[in-house]
Amino acid sequence: xxxxxxxxxxxxxxxxxxxxxxxxxxxxxxxxxxxxxxxxxxxxxxxxxxxxxxxxxxxxxxxxxxxxxxxxxxxxxxxxxxxxxxxxxxxxxxxxxxxxxxxxxxxxxxxxxxxxxxxxxxxxxxxxxxxxxxxxxxxxxxxxxxxxxxxx
Numbered sequence: 001x002x003x004x005x006x007x008x009x010x011x012x013x014x015x016x017x018x019x020x021x022x023x024x025x026x027x028x029x030x031x032x033x034x035x036x037x038x039x040x041x042x043x044x045x046x047x048x049x050x051x052x053x054x055x056x057x058x059x060x061x062x063x064x065x066x067x068x069x070x071x072x073x074x075x076x077x078x079x080x081x082x083x084x085x086x087x088x089x090x091x092x093x094x095x096x097x098x099x100x101x102x103x104x105x106x107x108x109x110x111x112x113x114x115x116x117x118x119x120x121x122x123x124x125x126x127x128x129x130x131x132x133x134x135x136x137x138x139x140x141x142x143x144x145x146x147x148x149x150x151x152x
Contacts, residue, residue, distance in 0.1 A: 007133050007134070007136040007137035007143075008133075009129075009133060011133075011136060011142075012129055012133030012136055012142075014142075015085070015142030016085070016125055016128050016129045016132045017125070018059065018060070018142070019082060019085045019086060019089060019132070020089065020121060020125050020128075021059060022052065022055040022056030022058065022059040022060070022082075022086070023052040023055070023056050023086055023089045023090065023093070023121070024052075025051075025052075025055040026048065026049075026050070026051030026052035026053065026055035026056065027048045027049075027051070027090070027093060027094075027117070027121065028117065029048075029051050029055075030044065030045075030047040030049070030050070030051040030052070031044060031048050031097070031117060032108045033047060034047050035104065035105075035106070035108055035113065036107065036108050041098065044104065045094050045097075045098075048094065052086060052089070052090050053086055053090075056082050056085075056086045057075070057078040057082060057086075060077070060078040060145060061074045061075060063145070064077050064078065077144055077145050078145070080144045081141055081143075081144045081145045082141075082142075084131070084135065085128055085131065085132055085135070085141055085142075088124075088127065088128050088131055089125075089127075089128045090124075092120070092123055092124040092127045093117075093120035093124040094120070095120075096119060096120035096124070097116055097117065097120050100112075100116040100119070100120075103116035
């Protein structure tokens, strides 16, 4: 008989916040670079999403590597733990940025840009939180790295 991990809302919030941290670093960096350089919205979004995945995986791998897991295994764990969470978070936060009138054209010196970006990340957290709880309850997502993280 297989048991599923206890998936509390606080554990899911912690996993979602961890994911949001990496996503936010990449998302903010991509949005700032893309809007500051006048990239097309689609190019800016591709850059932001790519950087969000890179930083999201990197944060997970950092903790796993510190726990003594090898590089290839750490990458495999990060991909298993974070891919769906990052993907949902990125779809939501970029959709919000596109929907907020003028946000993508406002540029990094604008209050509208930063308010829309903060709002988009908050909405992404709220949408991704129950997904992470569901995944943890099934032994997926953050549950696959929970046993190797020192701070979980």
